[in-house]
Amino acid sequence: MTDALRDEPLPTPHVARERIQLVDARNRPCGSAWRAQMRRFRFWHRATYIVVRNARGEICVQRRTLTKEVFPGGLDLAAGGVVGAGEAEHLAARRELAEELGIRGVPLRPAGGFIHAEGGHHIFGSLFLVDHDGPLALQAEEVAEVFWRPPAEALALPGVTPDTRQALQVLLETGLLEPAP
Template sequence: MTDALRDETPPLPHVVRERIQLVDARNRPCGSAWRTEMRRFHFWHRATYVVVRNARGEICVQHRTLTKEVFPGGLDLAAGGVVGAGEAEHVAARRELAEELGIRGVALRPAGGFVHAEGGNHIFGSLFLVDHDGPLTLQAEEVADAFWYTPAEALALPGVTPDTRQAVQVLLEAGLLEASP
């Protein structure tokens, strides 16, 4: 097989086998489960949402790959993901930001939280804001592309994942983002 053919071979679907921090309906830790179990049984869990904003006040919108287990091909308005067993939310947020967008060494500002209980998902979301104008290094298994839009433009896009839509709406309502800077 030539190098050119190898480069054109699509990557295998991103398979993650990890333990997830489970919480009760009041966000108190109550054990852990494999990611697949958490999804199958709709367990309450924690997740992080890092909204990346540039100097123009636009936010980074990620186009999810088609191999994502939830909302394949959808649009995310935040970097982030589930919190691992025993992992602190700010640590998970930094990890996800580095993995998905290649952003490291920036100030992570806590911005509150929200509860998302919709479509079989039961999430306590921790919100963070990051200002970033540098390059992005996209994680090929999870992020197909990234774009910059004002928060209002981003919310109007079709295919936005419901949890990241809620995250941005919470930040707008709290006055932490401007709809159209």
């Protein structure tokens, strides 16, 4: 399906040059595409969502930079991103956590998944939880700032990205993440 797209000219931004794992509507791998093509044609794909929690039960909220192609300046309730072509979800989660927040060497706890299909996005999301109280090293191209909030308070913030809102709601509804006291 996407092999024909391989001959299209490469997009210029570096991030748009990433090859993304495409899946069908049942989450079965069916090829790959450049990130820009995946966005333009609204292909189904996989993404990771890593909710970072501190010892007080608060979660790390990230403000996206204004240069992000999707939801610039919005708030993310999870670290994460799209899964690269041929990449396993847990490896993509580790990579994204290290890139965005500088968190390395901590155990990732798989926490299920969800389907996000709204606003032209078609995502099979893989959820992970991480406990972290150490320092953060923010990726300047993607993360403008971070702050910590109890989960219920984070959900009520204006400007939260729809997919990370859904990710946090799933964790709370399934009891895998407790609301902070």
